[in-house]
Amino acid sequence: MDQTKVKNVVNEALSLNESLYLIDFVVSENNKIHITVDGDNGAPLSECIRISRSINDNFDREEEDFSLEVSTPDISHPLKVKRQYLKNINRILKVKTSIEDFEGTLVEVDEEKIVLNWKAREPKPIGKGKVTVSKAATIAYKDIIEAKVKIVF
Numbered sequence: 001m002d003q004t005k006v007k008n009v010v011n012e013a014l015s016l017n018e019s020l021y022l023i024d025f026v027v028s029e030n031n032k033i034h035i036t037v038d039g040d041n042g043a044p045l046s047e048c049i050r051i052s053r054s055i056n057d058n059f060d061r062e063e064e065d066f067s068l069e070v071s072t073p074d075i076s077h078p079l080k081v082k083r084q085y086l087k088n089i090n091r092i093l094k095v096k097t098s099i100e101d102f103e104g105t106l107v108e109v110d111e112e113k114i115v116l117n118w119k120a121r122e123p124k125p126i127g128k129g130k131v132t133v134s135k136a137a138t139i140a141y142k143d144i145i146e147a148k149v150k151i152v153f
Contacts, residue, residue, distance in 0.1 A: 117135070
């Protein structure tokens with residue numbers, strides 16, 4: 001199966017809705033196509049169906065058999081694309097880096113980095129007891145090993 005042709009069809013289908021973007025694209029050796037898409041405001045089932053139909057309409061199963069799955073990312077999967085970070089501003093993220101792990105509210109996103117804020121209890125500088133302090137971490141995308149949205153009930 002020609003991966004380039006499949007990817008071109010997917011990109012063409014995505015271009016019809018500017019709020020959608022590609023998260024993952026895999027064509028396995030046995031012609032299993034798996035596409036993961038997301039949107040700035042989520043990706044409804046109708047859009048997954050539209051993308052799937054677009055691929056089916058552009059390829060002949062008689063000529064080359066394939067299986068196709070178009071889905072949206074699961075909440076338990078890590079963020080992969082910068083646009084996903086934008087979508088999750090003001091949500092709590094768990095971010096792993098090679099040096100340290102962070103958990104805080106995503107407050108800022110740009111082309112190079114993200115910024116997390118959180119509160120922590122620390123010993124008072126003078127005397128006994130603890131005091132609540134605000135903390136922040138600026139993390140470059142290149143330093144992020146994994147970032148997941150924390151589910152809070």
